[in-house]
Amino acid sequence: MIKIDNLTKIFETQNGAVTAADHISMEVPAGEICVLLGPSGCGKTTTLKMINRIIKPTSGRVFINGEDTTGMDTVSLRRNIGYVIQQIGLFPNMTIEENIAVVPKLLGWEPAAYKRRAKELLEMVALEPGVFLRRYPGELSGGQQQRVGVARALAADPPVMLMDEPFGAIDPINREVIQDEFLKMQQELNKTIMFVSHDIDEAVKMANRIAIFKGGKLVQYDTPDDLLAHPKDDFVESFVGDDRALKRLRLVKAEQVLIANTPKVSPKDSLQSALRLMEEHGYSDAIIMVNDAGQPIGYVPKGVASTIKGYCGEHYVGLKATASVQDDLRKVASLMFTHDTTWLPCVDEHGVYVGDVTQRGVTHYLGATYRPKNISTGRGEGDASPRGEIHDLRSCL
Structure with missing residues (x-):
């Protein structure tokens, strides 16, 4: 569903060129969750944002469901990709219903359709529509806002979702709850999802595949179990932690x-x-x-x-x-x-x-x-x- 082919981004600075992403190539099969991991400045967020062209690639190509997105209209591309960020980014002057309905409205949905969709999605993220539809973002907790952010990204039923540290700002207890609900939702929706995280435990729990970045390069791309059992080098071994064998306990029934x-x-x-x-x-x-x-x-x-x-x-x-x-x-x-x-x-x-x-x-x-x-x-x-x-x-x- 997502194919990245030699994707590269070079930023020009006063001190010269900086390569943020260096010939990244990877594929995410339909219906799978891919988590991008690595230290700060390693290129994972840059890679994510090049998929929907929030950051324009210097070179390389992105394919969505086999279609080269290079020549696609940017607005159309983004409307077909759900996007969730850590800061949530809800519009404070809009109700929760209006926030969720933003993209469906832009796509010309009838009011009855986008209102029904908002109600369905609130139920899906475990928020009672009768309580939350008419509220404003400022009346919700951080965890509740994050759920609405996920609902908004799903509003137009996109085949692909991009998520930039979507659960990072939530306290540990609520983070576990939202992660569990998100995985249950994914079993039903079967979206293709790529998201950035800094938490190896979150990646092991959520991902079908994990990509480890270092210095703008993709170091290892593997299933969670293979990554933990067979780290490619000392950097990956250090990044996943000395308790990597114990982390594998989560992966086995x-x-x-x-x-x-x-x-x-x-x-x-x-x-x-x-x-x-x-x-x-x-x-x-x-x-x-x-x-x-x-x-x-x-x-x-x-x-x-x-x-x-x-x-x-x-x-x-x-x-x-x-x-x-x-x-x-x-x-x-x-x-x-x-x-x-x-x-x-x-x-x-x-x-x-x-x-x-x-x-x-x-x-x-x-x-x-x-x-x-x-x-x-x-x-x-x-x-x-x-x-x-x-x-x-x-x-x-």
Whole structure:
């Protein structure tokens, strides 16, 4: 959807020519989010602004959906590209409805159409139309104004959006909320988005692809996982941070490291049958117990099953936490740390038990990137039980 071909910008100054962007070439596929990262003055904002010609390129070309924009009328080009800036730039003398409707009005939309569009977009960015349509920007918080800025950029349903540090001026709590809502909105709208950020964590969370700039040059252009796992040089490695392996936790879902088809018992099963299952599967600690709906409700310790008689429903320990298959590993790791355990039962969208996520499984999954291909990435060499590292489940869950 966006193709940049040898895009270059040279500024003439009193001290001579300064190359702000040096032969930048990259492509952003339709429906993806590309985040431009780098230190101040590296060329990322200049590159972004050359796409809609807020800054005119010295040389090179920009293609939108296969069309060379070099000869396009600047006004028409910009009306077909949504643009969001950190300072938001809402017109203070216009209502929120009027701000959102600016471009649709310029394009000749009927009043009923642009009013309806303003209402739809406010709902999409989680602002109640009945409350906010008639308000002015000065009556909104910074986070609310930023949401309106995003809505305005989407008003004419452009295929491409450019965003210049759109969440940078918002406090951390509201920033997370707006980012989450924006990603949900993107799943529905499937826009092609390029935006500038200074925050590697934001880029990892938001982007399908990340471009790292330095001194006007594009140093590395990759998926977030490949960028974190395989930084091209010392600069990129330093920029993404020493905790780059931990940052990858956000990119992996629990279902990707799930140990499936694990044994389980019901409250009506005998402790003897529970012990037999644990021995058959090499479990040295415990086995999960589920209710009639297949939902995990506790575990039966092996020490209990091997010393007394009775039924599992009479001698189980309740669970303090479970993971969802759609949880990212950052959340899973947080749950493990909070509850002092190295494994968690995992459930599907209906709460049904589907297997276990283990600390060792997470470690092996992430570590597979750095190991030769012939080394196992499963439970671990010599690990008979995926939960073999836990010796006292009573204290862990």
